[in-house]
Amino acid sequence: MFKVRKTSGSSSTKTLGYSVNARVWVEKDGELYLGGGRVMLLEKIGELGSIAAAARSMKLSYRNAWLWIDSMNRLAPGPLVEKATGGEKGGHARLTEAGKKAITEYRSLRERFSELVKELK
Protein backbone atom coordinates (compact mmCIF):
# COMPACT_ATOMS: atom_id res chain seq x y z
CA MET A 1 0.00 0.00 0.00
CA PHE A 2 2.90 2.34 0.60
CA LYS A 3 5.56 3.43 -1.77
CA VAL A 4 8.79 4.81 -0.40
CA ARG A 5 10.73 7.13 -2.61
CA LYS A 6 14.21 8.23 -1.63
CA THR A 7 16.13 11.08 -3.11
CA SER A 8 19.40 12.55 -2.03
CA GLY A 9 19.04 13.71 1.56
CA SER A 10 15.29 13.29 1.70
CA SER A 11 12.76 10.58 2.37
CA SER A 12 9.11 10.21 1.69
CA THR A 13 6.32 7.71 2.16
CA LYS A 14 3.12 7.73 0.19
CA THR A 15 -0.43 6.77 1.00
CA LEU A 16 -3.53 7.54 -1.04
CA GLY A 17 -1.75 10.26 -3.01
CA TYR A 18 -0.42 11.96 0.14
CA SER A 19 3.29 11.66 0.89
CA VAL A 20 5.28 12.59 3.96
CA ASN A 21 8.61 14.13 3.06
CA ALA A 22 11.62 14.91 5.19
CA ARG A 23 14.95 16.50 4.52
CA VAL A 24 17.90 16.30 6.88
CA TRP A 25 21.10 18.31 7.00
CA VAL A 26 23.88 19.27 9.39
CA GLU A 27 24.92 22.85 10.08
CA LYS A 28 27.99 24.19 11.80
CA ASP A 29 27.39 27.51 13.55
CA GLY A 30 24.34 28.12 11.37
CA GLU A 31 26.10 27.39 8.06
CA LEU A 32 25.34 24.34 5.88
CA TYR A 33 27.99 21.68 6.54
CA LEU A 34 26.57 18.35 5.28
CA GLY A 35 23.47 17.69 3.18
CA GLY A 36 22.41 15.18 0.55
CA GLY A 37 24.25 16.85 -2.33
CA ARG A 38 27.46 17.44 -0.45
CA VAL A 39 27.63 13.87 0.84
CA MET A 40 26.94 12.53 -2.64
CA LEU A 41 29.88 14.63 -3.87
CA LEU A 42 32.12 13.10 -1.19
CA GLU A 43 30.96 9.61 -2.18
CA LYS A 44 31.71 10.26 -5.84
CA ILE A 45 35.17 11.61 -5.02
CA GLY A 46 35.83 8.43 -3.02
CA GLU A 47 34.65 6.35 -5.98
CA LEU A 48 36.27 8.27 -8.82
CA GLY A 49 39.37 9.74 -7.17
CA SER A 50 38.86 13.08 -8.91
CA ILE A 51 36.91 16.22 -8.12
CA ALA A 52 36.34 16.97 -11.82
CA ALA A 53 34.95 13.49 -12.51
CA ALA A 54 32.81 13.56 -9.36
CA ALA A 55 31.37 16.97 -10.30
CA ARG A 56 30.70 15.79 -13.86
CA SER A 57 28.89 12.67 -12.67
CA MET A 58 26.53 14.91 -10.67
CA LYS A 59 26.13 17.53 -13.39
CA LEU A 60 27.65 20.00 -10.95
CA SER A 61 30.06 22.68 -12.12
CA TYR A 62 33.67 22.23 -11.06
CA ARG A 63 33.51 25.62 -9.42
CA ASN A 64 30.52 24.65 -7.27
CA ALA A 65 32.11 21.34 -6.36
CA TRP A 66 35.15 23.27 -5.15
CA LEU A 67 33.04 25.70 -3.18
CA TRP A 68 31.25 22.83 -1.43
CA ILE A 69 34.52 21.06 -0.66
CA ASP A 70 36.11 24.26 0.57
CA SER A 71 33.14 24.89 2.85
CA MET A 72 33.13 21.31 4.20
CA ASN A 73 36.90 21.33 4.77
CA ARG A 74 36.59 24.62 6.63
CA LEU A 75 33.63 23.56 8.80
CA ALA A 76 34.80 20.03 9.59
CA PRO A 77 37.14 19.33 12.52
CA GLY A 78 39.72 18.40 9.83
CA PRO A 79 39.71 18.39 5.99
CA LEU A 80 37.41 15.81 4.36
CA VAL A 81 39.02 15.90 0.91
CA GLU A 82 42.66 16.37 -0.02
CA LYS A 83 44.26 16.85 -3.39
CA ALA A 84 46.97 14.40 -4.33
CA THR A 85 49.37 16.64 -6.23
CA GLY A 86 52.57 15.76 -8.06
CA GLY A 87 53.82 12.45 -9.38
CA GLU A 88 51.60 9.89 -10.97
CA LYS A 89 48.58 11.00 -8.99
CA GLY A 90 48.72 14.68 -9.98
CA GLY A 91 45.26 16.23 -10.28
CA HIS A 92 43.61 13.49 -8.29
CA ALA A 93 41.79 13.89 -5.01
CA ARG A 94 40.98 11.54 -2.18
CA LEU A 95 38.88 11.38 0.94
CA THR A 96 40.60 11.64 4.29
CA GLU A 97 39.60 9.37 7.16
CA ALA A 98 37.46 12.28 8.41
CA GLY A 99 35.80 12.41 4.98
CA LYS A 100 34.92 8.71 5.10
CA LYS A 101 33.60 9.13 8.63
CA ALA A 102 31.45 12.11 7.61
CA ILE A 103 29.80 9.97 4.89
CA THR A 104 29.13 7.11 7.30
CA GLU A 105 27.68 9.39 9.95
CA TYR A 106 25.45 11.26 7.54
CA ARG A 107 24.23 8.02 5.97
CA SER A 108 23.31 6.64 9.37
CA LEU A 109 21.49 9.87 10.23
CA ARG A 110 19.52 9.77 7.00
CA GLU A 111 18.77 6.09 7.50
CA ARG A 112 17.13 6.83 10.85
CA PHE A 113 14.94 9.50 9.28
CA SER A 114 14.01 7.16 6.43
CA GLU A 115 12.98 4.52 8.94
CA LEU A 116 10.72 7.01 10.67
CA VAL A 117 9.20 8.12 7.38
CA LYS A 118 8.54 4.47 6.48
CA GLU A 119 6.86 3.92 9.85
CA LEU A 120 4.42 6.76 9.24
CA LYS A 121 1.57 4.80 7.80
Next chain:
Amino acid sequence: MFKVRKTSGSSSTKTLGYSVNARVWVEKDGELYLGGGRVMLLEKIGELGSIAAAARSMKLSYRNAWLWIDSMNRLAPGPLVEKATGGEKGGHARLTEAGKKAITEYRSLRERFSELVKELK
Protein backbone atom coordinates in the same frame (compact mmCIF):
# COMPACT_ATOMS: atom_id res chain seq x y z
CA MET B 1 25.03 19.55 26.64
CA PHE B 2 22.46 19.74 23.87
CA LYS B 3 20.33 22.62 22.85
CA VAL B 4 17.20 21.96 20.89
CA ARG B 5 15.90 24.73 18.72
CA LYS B 6 12.53 24.42 17.05
CA THR B 7 11.24 26.56 14.26
CA SER B 8 8.10 26.20 12.25
CA GLY B 9 8.17 22.82 10.54
CA SER B 10 11.77 22.06 11.38
CA SER B 11 13.75 20.64 14.24
CA SER B 12 17.38 20.74 15.17
CA THR B 13 19.69 19.52 17.87
CA LYS B 14 23.07 21.00 18.58
CA THR B 15 26.32 19.58 19.86
CA LEU B 16 29.74 21.25 19.83
CA GLY B 17 28.61 23.82 17.27
CA TYR B 18 27.16 21.16 14.91
CA SER B 19 23.39 20.92 14.61
CA VAL B 20 21.19 18.31 12.97
CA ASN B 21 18.26 19.89 11.17
CA ALA B 22 15.16 18.33 9.70
CA ARG B 23 12.22 19.69 7.83
CA VAL B 24 9.00 17.77 7.30
CA TRP B 25 6.14 18.42 4.93
CA VAL B 26 3.24 16.62 3.27
CA GLU B 27 2.63 16.59 -0.48
CA LYS B 28 -0.42 15.54 -2.45
CA ASP B 29 0.42 14.22 -5.90
CA GLY B 30 3.78 15.98 -5.77
CA GLU B 31 2.36 19.38 -4.75
CA LEU B 32 2.97 20.97 -1.32
CA TYR B 33 -0.07 20.36 0.86
CA LEU B 34 0.99 20.92 4.50
CA GLY B 35 4.21 22.42 5.84
CA GLY B 36 5.24 24.47 8.86
CA GLY B 37 4.05 27.81 7.48
CA ARG B 38 0.72 26.54 6.20
CA VAL B 39 -0.10 24.81 9.46
CA MET B 40 0.83 27.93 11.41
CA LEU B 41 -1.59 29.86 9.20
CA LEU B 42 -4.35 27.36 9.99
CA GLU B 43 -3.58 27.67 13.71
CA LYS B 44 -3.73 31.47 13.55
CA ILE B 45 -7.05 31.38 11.69
CA GLY B 46 -8.40 29.08 14.40
CA GLU B 47 -7.15 31.51 17.04
CA LEU B 48 -8.10 34.81 15.42
CA GLY B 49 -11.14 33.86 13.34
CA SER B 50 -9.93 35.95 10.42
CA ILE B 51 -7.66 35.32 7.45
CA ALA B 52 -6.52 38.96 7.35
CA ALA B 53 -5.57 38.95 11.05
CA ALA B 54 -3.88 35.55 10.74
CA ALA B 55 -1.84 36.71 7.72
CA ARG B 56 -0.88 39.94 9.52
CA SER B 57 0.29 38.04 12.61
CA MET B 58 2.66 36.05 10.39
CA LYS B 59 3.78 39.03 8.30
CA LEU B 60 2.32 37.21 5.31
CA SER B 61 0.50 39.08 2.56
CA TYR B 62 -3.25 38.54 2.41
CA ARG B 63 -2.82 37.39 -1.17
CA ASN B 64 -0.32 34.69 -0.19
CA ALA B 65 -2.46 33.58 2.72
CA TRP B 66 -5.32 33.13 0.27
CA LEU B 67 -3.19 31.21 -2.18
CA TRP B 68 -2.08 28.83 0.59
CA ILE B 69 -5.63 28.31 1.79
CA ASP B 70 -6.89 27.80 -1.72
CA SER B 71 -4.19 25.21 -2.33
CA MET B 72 -4.89 23.39 0.96
CA ASN B 73 -8.64 23.41 0.39
CA ARG B 74 -8.11 21.97 -3.08
CA LEU B 75 -5.65 19.26 -2.02
CA ALA B 76 -7.41 18.18 1.17
CA PRO B 77 -10.19 15.58 1.12
CA GLY B 78 -12.50 18.45 2.15
CA PRO B 79 -11.98 22.23 2.74
CA LEU B 80 -9.88 23.10 5.81
CA VAL B 81 -10.99 26.73 6.06
CA GLU B 82 -14.38 28.26 5.32
CA LYS B 83 -15.42 31.86 5.18
CA ALA B 84 -18.29 32.86 7.43
CA THR B 85 -20.11 35.38 5.26
CA GLY B 86 -23.13 37.53 6.03
CA GLY B 87 -24.61 38.63 9.35
CA GLU B 88 -22.51 39.54 12.35
CA LYS B 89 -19.70 37.24 11.30
CA GLY B 90 -19.21 38.71 7.82
CA GLY B 91 -15.55 38.69 6.74
CA HIS B 92 -14.61 36.12 9.33
CA ALA B 93 -13.21 32.70 8.65
CA ARG B 94 -13.12 29.47 10.59
CA LEU B 95 -11.51 26.07 10.52
CA THR B 96 -13.59 23.10 9.53
CA GLU B 97 -13.31 19.80 11.42
CA ALA B 98 -10.97 18.66 8.63
CA GLY B 99 -8.87 21.79 9.25
CA LYS B 100 -8.55 21.02 12.96
CA LYS B 101 -7.66 17.43 12.16
CA ALA B 102 -5.00 18.51 9.65
CA ILE B 103 -3.33 20.63 12.37
CA THR B 104 -3.38 17.77 14.88
CA GLU B 105 -1.99 15.28 12.41
CA TYR B 106 0.77 17.56 11.21
CA ARG B 107 1.73 18.45 14.80
CA SER B 108 1.98 14.79 15.71
CA LEU B 109 4.10 14.11 12.62
CA ARG B 110 6.43 16.98 13.49
CA GLU B 111 6.62 15.85 17.10
CA ARG B 112 7.89 12.45 16.03
CA PHE B 113 10.61 14.03 13.94
CA SER B 114 11.55 16.35 16.79
CA GLU B 115 11.87 13.37 19.11
CA LEU B 116 14.22 11.70 16.66
CA VAL B 117 16.29 14.88 16.29
CA LYS B 118 16.53 15.12 20.09
CA GLU B 119 17.70 11.51 20.30
CA LEU B 120 20.57 12.17 17.90
CA LYS B 121 23.27 12.87 20.42
